[in-house]
Amino acid sequence: MSVAVPSITPEVIEQHGLTSAEYQTILDQLGREPTIAELGVYSVMWSEHCSYKHSRRHLATLPTSGDRVLHGPGENAGVIDLGNQLACVFKIESHNHPSAVEPHQGAATGVGGILRDIFAMGARPIALLDAIRFGPPDKARNEWIIRGVVNGIADYGNCVGVPTVGGEFCIDDAYSDNCLVNVMCVGVARHDELMTARAEKAGDLLVYYGGSTGRDGVHGATFASMELTDESADNRSSVQVGDPFMEKLILESTLELIEHNLLVALQDMGAAGLTCSSTEMADKAGLGVDLDLDAVPQRARNLSAYELLLSESQERMLAVISPDKLEQVRAVLKKWDLNAHVVGATTNTGRLVVRHHREVEVDVPLDSICSSIPAPAPVASAPPTSHTRHFTSVTIADKEWQAALLDALASPHFASKRWIYEQYDHDVQTNTVVGPGAGVAVLRLRQTPNRFLAVTCDGNGIWVALDPYEGTRALVTEAARNLIAAGAVPLAVTNNLNFGNPRDGEIAWQFAESVRGLADACRALDTPVTGGNVSFYNESPRMAVFPTPVIGMVGVIEDRAHITPASLQHEGDALYLVGPRATHAGASKILRDRVGELVGPAISLDMDAEQASHALVRDVIRAGLIASATDISEGGLLIALAEMSLCSPKNLGIEISLPGDEDTTPSLLSEEPSRFILACPIEHEEALCEHAHRAGVRCVRLGAAERNDFHITGLIDLNLAQLREPWERGQ
Amino acid sequence: MTHATFAVVVFPGSNCDRDCVHALRDELQQRVVEVWHRDAIPANVDCIVIPGGFSYGDALRAGALAALSPVMGSVKRFADAGAPIIGICNGFQALLEAKLLPGALLRNRSLRFRCKRVHVRIETTACAFTSSGLSIHDSLSLPIAHGFGAYHLPKDQLAHLESSGQIVLRYCDSTSAVTDGANPNGSVNNIAGVMNAQGNMLGLMPHPERASSELLGGADGLKLFRAAIQSVSNTPFANAPADGAPA
Numbered sequence: 004m005s006v007a008v009p010s011i012t013p014e015v016i017e018q019h020g021l022t023s024a025e026y027q028t029i030l031d032q033l034g035r036e037p038t039i040a041e042l043g044v045y046s047v048m049w050s051e052h053c054s055y056k057h058s059r060r061h062l063a064t065l066p067t068s069g070d071r072v073l074h075g076p077g078e079n080a081g082v083i084d085l086g087n088q089l090a091c092v093f094k095i096e097s098h099n100h101p102s103a104v105e106p107h108q109g110a111a112t113g114v115g116g117i118l119r120d121i122f123a124m125g126a127r128p129i130a131l132l133d134a135i136r137f138g139p140p141d142k143a144r145n146e147w148i149i150r151g152v153v154n155g156i157a158d159y160g161n162c163v164g165v166p167t168v169g170g171e172f173c174i175d176d177a178y179s180d181n182c183l184v185n186v187m188c189v190g191v192a193r194h195d196e197l198m199t200a201r202a203e204k205a206g207d208l209l210v211y212y213g214g215s216t217g218r219d220g221v222h223g224a225t226f227a228s229m230e231l232t233d234e235s236a237d238n239r240s241s242v243q244v245g246d247p248f249m250e251k252l253i254l255e256s257t258l259e260l261i262e263h264n265l266l267v268a269l270q271d272m273g274a275a276g277l278t279c280s281s282t283e284m285a286d287k288a289g290l291g292v293d294l295d296l297d298a299v300p301q302r303a304r305n306l307s308a309y310e311l312l313l314s315e316s317q318e319r320m321l322a323v324i325s326p327d328k329l330e331q332v333r334a335v336l337k338k339w340d341l342n343a344h345v346v347g348a349t350t351n352t353g354r355l356v357v358r359h360h361r362e363v364e365v366d367v368p369l370d371s372i373c374s375s376i377p378a379p380a381p382v383a384s385a386p387p388t389s390h391t392r393h394f395t396s397v398t399i400a401d402k403e404w405q406a407a408l409l410d411a412l413a414s415p416h417f418a419s420k421r422w423i424y425e426q427y428d429h430d431v432q433t434n435t436v437v438g439p440g441a442g443v444a445v446l447r448l449r450q451t452p453n454r455f456l457a458v459t460c461d462g463n464g465i466w467v468a469l470d471p472y473e474g475t476r477a478l479v480t481e482a483a484r485n486l487i488a489a490g491a492v493p494l495a496v497t498n499n500l501n502f503g504n505p506r507d508g509e510i511a512w513q514f515a516e517s518v519r520g521l522a523d524a525c526r527a528l529d530t531p532v533t534g535g536n537v538s539f540y541n542e543s544p545r546m547a548v549f550p551t552p553v554i555g556m557v558g559v560i561e562d563r564a565h566i567t568p569a570s571l572q573h574e575g576d577a578l579y580l581v582g583p584r585a586t587h588a589g590a591s592k593i594l595r596d597r598v599g600e601l602v603g604p605a606i607s608l609d610m611d612a613e614q615a616s617h618a619l620v621r622d623v624i625r626a627g628l629i630a631s632a633t634d635i636s637e638g639g640l641l642i643a644l645a646e647m648s649l650c651s652p653k654n655l656g657i658e659i660s661l662p663g664d665e666d667t668t669p670s671l672l673s674e675e676p677s678r679f680i681l682a683c684p685i686e687h688e689e690a691l692c693e694h695a696h697r698a699g700v701r702c703v704r705l706g707a708a709e710r711n712d713f714h715i716t717g718l719i720d721l722n723l724a725q726l727r728e729p730w731e732r733g734q
Numbered sequence: 735m736t737h738a739t740f741a742v743v744v745f746p747g748s749n750c751d752r753d754c755v756h757a758l759r760d761e762l763q764q765r766v767v768e769v770w771h772r773d774a775i776p777a778n779v780d781c782i783v784i785p786g787g788f789s790y791g792d793a794l795r796a797g798a799l800a801a802l803s804p805v806m807g808s809v810k811r812f813a814d815a816g817a818p819i820i821g822i823c824n825g826f827q828a829l830l831e832a833k834l835l836p837g838a839l840l841r842n843r844s845l846r847f848r849c850k851r852v853h854v855r856i857e858t859t860a861c862a863f864t865s866s867g868l869s870i871h872d873s874l875s876l877p878i879a880h881g882f883g884a885y886h887l888p889k890d891q892l893a894h895l896e897s898s899g900q901i902v903l904r905y906c907d908s909t910s911a912v913t914d915g916a917n918p919n920g921s922v923n924n925i926a927g928v929m930n931a932q933g934n935m936l937g938l939m940p941h942p943e944r945a946s947s948e949l950l951g952g953a954d955g956l957k958l959f960r961a962a963i964q965s966v967s968n969t970p971f972a973n974a975p976a977d978g979a980p981a
Contacts, residue, residue, distance in 0.1 A: 246791070248791025431750060432753060
């Protein structure tokens, strides 16, 4: 049958997200007009999603190396050394636009994609975390998106059998038109099992296995690089559909192929599908690729070369293998009821040559699509003149605090997330020592006794909106504080940068400042960035989302005795506030929700004070002086104390007075960094205070853990049942 | 410590198989063989575990295709010979679909997947998995993780099952009281686990292999496996039906 080939008009070029300057570069590189399939290839490979063209200049400034880093950015996921020949493979990735259009499948396929990034590296995925942000659920559309996303994550992760052990759930009107769905996965491998996505030599085979190819997701990568509009719902054909059972089959078969040492290189066919996976593996080795599209298994009729190259059908893997391993590869795949499809080979031509129905449809230099991507003209960055300097200041009167606390606990943002995490299988694989509901997830490493992995992910759009540099620095330290409070040593970072349109001057400024903060903080804390994801165009005609970097951080706990819960454990334990005095309640989420706008000033970080607090908390936990520990972050001291009580397995609350040297509103709501609350058994109080004195860190006794009461002198007098009722109301 | 050889059946889509192997091999020091769904249970096996997960992606119904898979023929022969067999979660669903146990599992009454820790109460010690180390009305703390766990049986059959003493576990609260509030999924009569008439086959929704270490919040699940090991060493069940060996 003959298919009408669309001619390349300016409209077609624009629909492919290419500028006229970029199109001119294509003409110059080819010396002729591209075929429609070639235009498609350039369009996806030069999209922000694949090329990082607007961000790579900034990302190049991030610290990416360190003693423990085995693979930094550039692979499917980052890899760090855990000792004992064990490696941790981890990455975070966004699926914001697909989730906004089709929440269930958008989120489910987000989980699928990040799992493949991890097992493509040879690691068994052992945990998932989700950082998800939505508009208020009292709007029906938001409610539909929230339920769909939670359900999609549950359906996919539960079926594949990877526990969802933690994450974040944020409600703010800033995410009403454009939700954020960031999924992080952590895997573990022995060093000798690690795989890369780099081909080695010409003449090796490209073997496709997994799901077949359909029209779903054609141009997903380009779609992810555009703003959402009211017509975006019409882009449903760009949203892929997930099959977690197929994912489980390719997960197990992949690990078996790697165990038998049958693969040279491996990549999943994610964004930009067959095109991106085949060309990236070859380009890294300076090779070329021949593809024969007739060998691609197809589930739709009359797929064109264009569609076969760009399809983002899910659960597909592309392996580079030596020809003499083909029969063994076939045998392993057959056990899992999968076929090995030889769809091409590596060549030494340095070109991508694609044949379909015996016609050459694509013949382009590989480096022109993979490496020599024209950098867009830098956008003149425009620091805002208004809202970082001018801000509202709000205080809460003494008699209003009790109601303010109960209101906050009833809000979907601060209310119990049990209704969400009970839908996630968080126990499968039987490694979950501390699961969802705490700030940090703790997983045992069966391969090395008495060594544990601690994982957290943290974002805060308010902090970053008020000051992208300081806010992002504070965020990195907040992730580190979470790990330190749990008894872990922070090791490395993955990041998901969710921003608006990078061609907008103010957003370009936000992005540059945020990355500068990320780089500075990661350098100071010695937590290198091993990978991540950039998601731009998170905006609607109404507005852009808050600039929202999400930090995924992994750490290691070196002794079971160091694992420290956040919740109150013993009646009578003394409660200490550790860290600098609270000076203001700017950037408070509670104030933002009360007045409906950003409340300043921005928070700022004193890295010396931060590191002094880290060292103190780490030392007193190791000395065995602490029964529970948590850091103070979103919601301030007030929410930290409420959560320590509400999660207490022994129904313990608090009986405290606020420090005399702080005003009440900052004292209870400040989200300034470097601060922790420690619960200390009375026999260790003296030792704790000595440690703090020696370290020069402020350490103030607030009161004690008390059965069943939640009492703050002069402000709040509740019992735990009264505290719990609004918190659990939405279940 | 007595020893038994366990077979853990692996279907495509099983995802608790490795956890069962770990609990039996590393926590209880038992011999374990993993048996692929196309194979038969080896002759030297004493006890069989049908693990949880999403066998065949829950195509048609949970457990429906697993019930038809080649390995199930030999599972049935071992069952007839009296070997202790436990079907956990999706494995329970497979045993019901294979008609080796009575009843069906419906969608949770909340219409949601639920993963949490629950209490269950021992209702009989006539089962291979409760016959030693446990007493009637002892309670165990075990995790559940399922979307289709509401046990159901028509009234007359339910009456028969109750009177024949085939209810092994019921959901209860922390004081061992069987209440509606303690029922996590809407199971009829709070039933969490049932056995066959001979008492050698147990199907249950909670995951005993997940309650296998104090580090994970408790090790109550191991009690069920220990009882099975004990029962095998007390009364070896003529070990291996003649046609049980792989072809």
